[in-house]
Amino acid sequence: MSRRSFIKASVLIVFMAGGFTWLLSHQAILPQAESGQGEMAGMEMPGMKQKEKKKSAPATQSVGTESAREPESVPGIVTIPPERLQTIGVKYGQVTRRPLEKLIRTVGRVAVDERRVAKVTIKFHGWIEELFVSALGDHVKKGQALFTIYSPDLVASQEEYLLALQGRRQMGESEFPEVARGSQDLLEATRRRFELWDITDSHIRKLEKTGKVMKTLPIHSPITGTVIKKEVLTGAHVDPGQELYTIVNLSRVWILADIYEYELSFVKAGQKAAVTLSYDPSTVLTGQVGFIYPTMDPKTRTAKVRFELDNADEKLKPDMYANVELQVNLGTRLAIPQEAIIESGQKQVVFLHLGGGKLEPRLIKTGVKTGEWSEVLTGLKEGEHIVTSANFLIDSESRLKSVVESMGGMSGMKMSE
Incomplete structure (x- = not known):
C-alpha cells in the first residue's frame, strides 16, 4: 500500500469513528431531554400561577366576599370606625321642630315725616x-x-x-x-x-x-x-x-332703609323694629314698619322700607344714619343646625347616623336660615338622628377612603399584568 492510500484510509476511519460516537451520545441525551420536558410541564411558573389564580379567584371568592361585605356595599353608606369618629369630634343631634326667628339687619337714613312739614x-x-x-x-x-x-x-x-x-x-x-x-x-x-x-x-x-x-x-x-x-x-x-x-315737626320721624329682595317677604307693616345710633349704641329706640315702597332698585335689588318712631327729644336728626334690626317670628318649623349641612354646589347634604360607625349621606332641601338654624323642607323627618358637627371631616374621610380604595384596585391590576 502506498503512502497516499494509507492516509486516505486513516481519515476515513477517523470520520466513521466520530460519526458513531456522535450517534451514541445523541441517543443518550434525547431521553433525558424528553424526561426533563415532562418535569417542566408539571411545574408552574410563578407569573403564570398568579395569572391563573387571579382569573379563577372571582369565581370562588365572589360569593364569600360579597356576603361578608354586604353592609358596606349598600350605595351611599359611609363606614368609619367609631373610635375614628370620636377622634375627629363628631357630634350627633335629633331633627326637631322648633320656633324660628329671623333677624334682618340694615342701615337707614333719618328723614322728616312728610305729613309733619309745612311751607x-x-x-x-x-x-x-x-x-x-x-x-x-x-x-x-x-x-x-x-x-x-x-x-x-x-x-x-x-x-x-x-x-x-x-x-x-x-x-x-x-x-x-x-x-x-x-x-x-x-x-x-x-x-x-x-x-x-x-x-x-x-x-x-x-x-x-x-x-x-x-x-x-x-x-x-x-x-x-x-x-x-x-x-x-x-x-x-x-x-x-x-x-x-x-x-x-320732628317729634316723630321716619327712617328709610333698604331691604334686600330675598328678605322682603318677611317684612310686614306694623312690625316692631329696634333702632340704634352709631354714637350711642347703648340706647335702643323702638319703631315700627310704616310703609313698604312698591318699587325696587334694579341695581341693588332692594326696596325702600319706611320705619316710623317717636322723637320727642329730637335725638334723631334728618340725614342721620341709624342701625335697624327687625326680629321676625316665623313660628314652629322643622329645623337643624346649619353646621350639619354640607354645601355641595347646588346640593345640600347631611349625614344620617345609623349607628355602629355607619353614616348615610342624605340630600335635603332647606328653607329659611335664621342664625345658627336652617329650616328643612324635604329630605328629613322629625326624630331622625344626624351628624351635627365635624361633617366636613367626615366628608373628607369618606372621599379619602374612596380614593385609597380606587388606587388599591389599580395597583392590583398592574401586579396581575
Missing part, C-alpha cells in the same frame, strides 16, 4: 316789615307770629270791606230788598277775598270791631315745629307763592 307762603304781593323768627333751627308753636307784611292790595281790600260793611248797615233795613241784598253780596265778596288770601277770622273780626285799616298784617306759623329753611329778610319784596319758611 309758609303768601298769596299777594308785599314787603316784609318785621321778622319775629329770623334764624334756622328756631322752634315755633302753632299760631306764633313769624313776620309782618305790608301790601297795597291788602290795604285796598280792607278799605273795600269797611265800605261794604258800612253800606250793609245803612241799607240793611231798606224797604227795597234788592238794595239790601246788593250790599250784603258786596260784603261777602270782599270777605271771600280775605279767605282766599288766608286772612284769619280773628283779623276780620278785629277789622270789623275797630273799623280801622291795618297797614301791616302778621303771618303766623301753621304748625308747631322747627324752622329748617328760611328765605326771607326784613324789607324784602315777596311774591305770591314764594316759599318763605319751611317748618318741620
Whole structure:
C-alpha cells in the first residue's frame, strides 16, 4: 500500500469513528431531554400561577366576599370606625321642630315725616316789615307770629270791606230788598277775598270791631315745629307763592332703609323694629314698619322700607344714619343646625347616623336660615338622628377612603399584568 492510500484510509476511519460516537451520545441525551420536558410541564411558573389564580379567584371568592361585605356595599353608606369618629369630634343631634326667628339687619337714613312739614307762603304781593323768627333751627308753636307784611292790595281790600260793611248797615233795613241784598253780596265778596288770601277770622273780626285799616298784617306759623329753611329778610319784596319758611315737626320721624329682595317677604307693616345710633349704641329706640315702597332698585335689588318712631327729644336728626334690626317670628318649623349641612354646589347634604360607625349621606332641601338654624323642607323627618358637627371631616374621610380604595384596585391590576 502506498503512502497516499494509507492516509486516505486513516481519515476515513477517523470520520466513521466520530460519526458513531456522535450517534451514541445523541441517543443518550434525547431521553433525558424528553424526561426533563415532562418535569417542566408539571411545574408552574410563578407569573403564570398568579395569572391563573387571579382569573379563577372571582369565581370562588365572589360569593364569600360579597356576603361578608354586604353592609358596606349598600350605595351611599359611609363606614368609619367609631373610635375614628370620636377622634375627629363628631357630634350627633335629633331633627326637631322648633320656633324660628329671623333677624334682618340694615342701615337707614333719618328723614322728616312728610305729613309733619309745612311751607309758609303768601298769596299777594308785599314787603316784609318785621321778622319775629329770623334764624334756622328756631322752634315755633302753632299760631306764633313769624313776620309782618305790608301790601297795597291788602290795604285796598280792607278799605273795600269797611265800605261794604258800612253800606250793609245803612241799607240793611231798606224797604227795597234788592238794595239790601246788593250790599250784603258786596260784603261777602270782599270777605271771600280775605279767605282766599288766608286772612284769619280773628283779623276780620278785629277789622270789623275797630273799623280801622291795618297797614301791616302778621303771618303766623301753621304748625308747631322747627324752622329748617328760611328765605326771607326784613324789607324784602315777596311774591305770591314764594316759599318763605319751611317748618318741620320732628317729634316723630321716619327712617328709610333698604331691604334686600330675598328678605322682603318677611317684612310686614306694623312690625316692631329696634333702632340704634352709631354714637350711642347703648340706647335702643323702638319703631315700627310704616310703609313698604312698591318699587325696587334694579341695581341693588332692594326696596325702600319706611320705619316710623317717636322723637320727642329730637335725638334723631334728618340725614342721620341709624342701625335697624327687625326680629321676625316665623313660628314652629322643622329645623337643624346649619353646621350639619354640607354645601355641595347646588346640593345640600347631611349625614344620617345609623349607628355602629355607619353614616348615610342624605340630600335635603332647606328653607329659611335664621342664625345658627336652617329650616328643612324635604329630605328629613322629625326624630331622625344626624351628624351635627365635624361633617366636613367626615366628608373628607369618606372621599379619602374612596380614593385609597380606587388606587388599591389599580395597583392590583398592574401586579396581575
